[in-house]
Amino acid sequence: MKIEQKKIDEAVQTITGYGGHGILNCVQCGACSAVCPGVKAGFSLLCRNLIRHLLNGELEEIIEDPSSWGCQACNRCTEICPQDVRPQEVVFAFRRYQANEMAFSTSAVTSQMNLYETGHAVFTDARELRKKVGLPAEPPTSAYNEKAQREIQALINSGPMGELGLF
Amino acid sequence: MAKVGVYVCHCGSNIAGVIDVEAVRDFAATLPDVVIARKDLFMCSDSGQEMVKQDVRDGLVDRVVVAACTPRTHEPIFRAAIEKAGLNKYLFEMANIRDQASWVHGHDHEGATEKAKKVVASAVAKARYLESLEDKYVDVTDAALVIGGGIGGISAALELANMGHKTYLVEKQPSIGGVMAQLDKTFPTNDCSACILTPMMVEAYNHPNIETMTYSEVDDVSGYIGNFTVKVRQKQTYVDWAKCTGCGDCATKCPAKTPDEFNAGLSERRAAFIMFPQAVPKKAVIDMAHCLNCAGREIGTIPKVNAKTGKQILAPCEKVCPANAIDRSIAHDPKGAIKEIEVGSIVVATGYKVMEKEWFKEMAPSSPNVITALQLERLISATGPTEGKLLRPSDHQKPKTLTFVSCMGSRDKKFHTYCSRFCCMYMIKQARLLKEKYPDLVINMHFIDVRTAGKDYDEYYTGARNMGINFFKGKVGGLEMLPEDKLRVLAYDMESATNIEYESDLVILATAVELPEDATSLAQKLGLQFCGSKFFRELHPKLGPVETSTEGLFLAGCCQGPKDIPDTVSQAKGAAAAAAVPLAQGKVKIEPIISEVRTEVCSGCGICVPLCPYKAISMREFGGELRAHIEISACKGCGVCTSACPSAAIVLHGYEEDQIFAQIAALTA
Structure with missing residues (x-):
């Protein structure tokens, strides 16, 4: 790896621009990765390692990596971080960068489509199961409410998500 | 009419990197009574000082203004310079354009330059009204007080006593020895702590020049360098x-x-x-x-x-x-009982404490098998609760797997941002001692990074690797309590970028070094200040590491900042040497920048008496009337009495009315 200051600056500016303001606080202690369920599940480019690559200026090199979409936003990293990096915000900033460059992982596209159509990023049809346990088949959520769905779609269409042209 | 010389310093790039020094010099040359305005790369250098001295010797100037770093460190230097050239040293005024302009306004070059001009104008305005003042001298009590009987206090006391000065050693615990007495062995030589400390404790206690006062605390301090009166309470x-x-x-x-x-x-x-x-x-x-x-x-x-x-x-x-x-x-x-002692100087060596594990909720503090490193020290000490056998607290069984966690509360914005400095070394020491004694122990050490700066320290660390102790780069994120009093360690290995999980029988937390709670009240009694890390502040981080802003008051050991035994002893001996200076001189100088009552103007109302924070003012009879009198050796020149006097009868030399009004006029012009 070559050290190219221009690329490092660009990566830092991109991430801070998307809300990862604490990235330069990182001293690479690794406490975030020690508690990250995503890292545990095998998404290696999260928290500490993601920040290291970004601080190496490797923004484009890792753009296709799906790890960031494995973040569950549990914020344990932010809680444990001794340097106020707020690693979860860096991960989300990286996601925003990926999204704006149309570098979605397939799992992310599916969940965005779910959100657009049902109002739930993760959605399973549980009507049969609910009937079996004596509950009304359709819970009172946006998934079964066309008016709510139209409102959600209007919101998505008029925000930055809509500008991506996914829907 | 005054002949004022203005000398503007670049301070390398410290000032010139922000402030247009040439413009400040040009501006200074236009000020009233300024006859010379010069600049130099370093005014405090030999050539810079010589420039000022030559102008004085040539009779060109009789008031000197140096616009430079800070009077805190450099005022004495320039005063001495003009004194050597034959001018009264109090005909000097410093314009603080580094600490109060270039350093704090680094982002605004133009604004900083304008501010520097104002500061210089104000200094010149005051300089025009400066008057010659004379130093006074008072006798010194040839005795020293050392507060704190740990290795720092003992070292300082022995040093002072061996120089022939009567020394009081005050310790709040029933015994001297401090934290070092609690330690098992000491890095990097693995000397038994008690074996090297106990003889020193005995030597100090039996020294003819040392009066040891244990189970005692400082109750009150009054006076000044050379003549402190200290009330010590023996509990x-x-x-x-x-x-x-x-x-x-x-x-x-x-x-x-x-x-x-x-x-x-x-x-x-x-x-x-x-x-x-x-x-x-x-x-x-x-x-x-x-x-x-x-x-x-x-x-x-x-x-x-x-x-x-x-x-x-x-x-x-x-x-x-x-x-x-x-x-x-x-x-x-x-x-208890109060004993009043008189001393000429004081060394503060009150030490530190380590944070308790309860602060770290993610580290399963309720588990008896999570302990601090100081607790482990007692567990492996022959005088400890298990007589040196490594038995874990929950069931008194020998653990098989040990985990060391570094930086608990240190280098952490939630607690202390500083590095506690000696944890890496003592953790390695504990691991080495245990591995030597129990070779079958699995010892895992987790560090953000291993810091072993010090003589023979890194060799001690690499030696530990050779002994089969496992090192991981990466901070432990948490501990989880498991059945049978085991703990699950949630860690991370930086090098392979993978997380680590394993079960451990005993987890040792290297918790941060900090001042004990009672340090605040001691600081108030002594007039000590705190630094940003909440340790006692030394006079200068590099050049005044044992002095404080109060003359005659010195610091040694961890109360000034985390340090290991060799550094503590070095600093203690340094503090002792500095504390011995006034005792050896026999006299101390009283700067004339103190208040004086103009008896003929004083109405004898007595308002000033209770206001004086140094108890320097009393009412005395002058020509049959009671008038205020200021004891020069007690006055610190704070100016409270001067500003409160309804008759304007009290003058604060060096800050007289015409001088201050001239400064205000210059600043608001």
Whole structure:
């Protein structure tokens, strides 16, 4: 790896621009990765390692990596971080960068489509199961409410998500 | 008319990197009474000082203004320079354009330059009105006080005593020794801590020039360099130390139990106790907060008499003491006794404490098998609760897997941002001692990074790797309690970028070094300041590491910042040398920048007397009337009396009315 200051600056500016303001606080202690369920599940480019690559200026090199979409936003990293990096915000900033460059992982596209159509990023049809346990088949959520769905779609269409042209 | 010379300093790029020095110089040249305005790369250098001196010798200037770094460090330098050239040294004024302009306005070059001009104008305005003043001298009490009886305090006291100065060594615990007495062995040579410390404790205690006052605390300090009056409170021991032989019989019979501070809470001690086997002095104390007053033997009461035997019913401690040192019939004053001592200088060596594990909620602090490194130190010490055997607290079984966690509360914005400096080394020491003793132990050490700067320190660390101790780069994120008192360690290996999870029997937290709670009240009594890391502030981080902003008051050891034993001893000897200077000189200089009462104007109202924070003002008779009088050796020149006097009868030399008004006029012009 070559050290190219221009690329490092660009990566830092991109991430801070998307809300990862604490990235330069990182001293690479690794406490975030020690508690990250995503890292545990095998998404290696999260928290500490993601920040290291970004601080190496490797923004484009890792753009296709799906790890960031494995973040569950549990914020344990932010809680444990001794340097106020707020690693979860860096991960989300990286996601925003990926999204704006149309570098979605397939799992992310599916969940965005779910959100657009049902109002739930993760959605399973549980009507049969609910009937079996004596509950009304359709819970009172946006998934079964066309008016709510139209409102959600209007919101998505008029925000930055809509500008991506996914829907 | 004054002839003012203005000298503007670049301070390398410290000032010139922000401020347009040339523009400030040009501006200064236009100010009233300024006859010369020069600049230099470093005004404090030999050539810079020579420039000023030559102008004085040539009779060109009779008032000097240097616009430079800060009077805190450099005012004495320039005063000395003009004095050498033959000018009264108080005809000098400093314009602080580094600390108060270039450093704080680094982002605004133009604004900083304008501010520097104003600061210079104000200094020049004052300089025009400066008057010659003369230093005064007072005699010094040839004695020193060392507060804190740890390795730092003992080293400083021995040094002062060996130089021939009477030294008082005050320690709040019943014994001297400090934290070092709690340690098992010391890095990087693995000397037994007690073996090297105990002889020094004994030497200090028996030294003809040292008066050791243990179980004592500083209650009040007044005075100034050369003549401090200190009230030391010897806390109530409830044991006659003149009689106590240190046999410890009272501790064996006392039924009241409380966590033993010396064993970091890992065992219990009695209310009547001797601090530890090698205590110096080896004397018993009754800790009244935990005493049960057996047999109704409240302090100061007459014992009941057994109707059958006719004998007095005594508490076990009294009954067992073979030296008759415990007599609960005496109405001991619970506040103890105050002793007033006079000293010329004071060394503060009050040490540190480590954070308790309870602060770290993610580290399963409720598990008995999560301990601090100081607790491990007691666990492996021959004088500790297990007599040196490594047994984990929950079940007293030997652990198989040990985990060391670094940087708990250090380098952490939630607690302390500083590095506690010696944790890496003591963790490696503990790991090495344990691996030597129990080669089958699995020892995993987790570091953000290993910091082993110091003579023979890195070799000590690489040696530990060779002994089969496992090192991981990556901070531990958490601990989870598992059945059978085991702990799951959630860690991370930086090098392979994978997380680590395993079960451990005993987890040791290297918790941060910080000042004890009572440091704040001591600071208030002594007039000590705190630095950003909440340790006592030294005069200058590089050039005044043992001095403080109060003359005659010096710092040594961890109270000034985390440091290991070699650094503490070095600093203590340095502090002792500095503290001996006024004692050796026999006289100290009183700067004339103090207040003086113009007796003929004073109305004798007495308003100033209670306002003076240094108790320097009293009412005295002058020509049959009571008038205020200021004791020059006690006055610090704070100016409170000057500003409060309704008759404007008090002058603060160096800050006289015309001088201050001239400054204000220049700043608001």
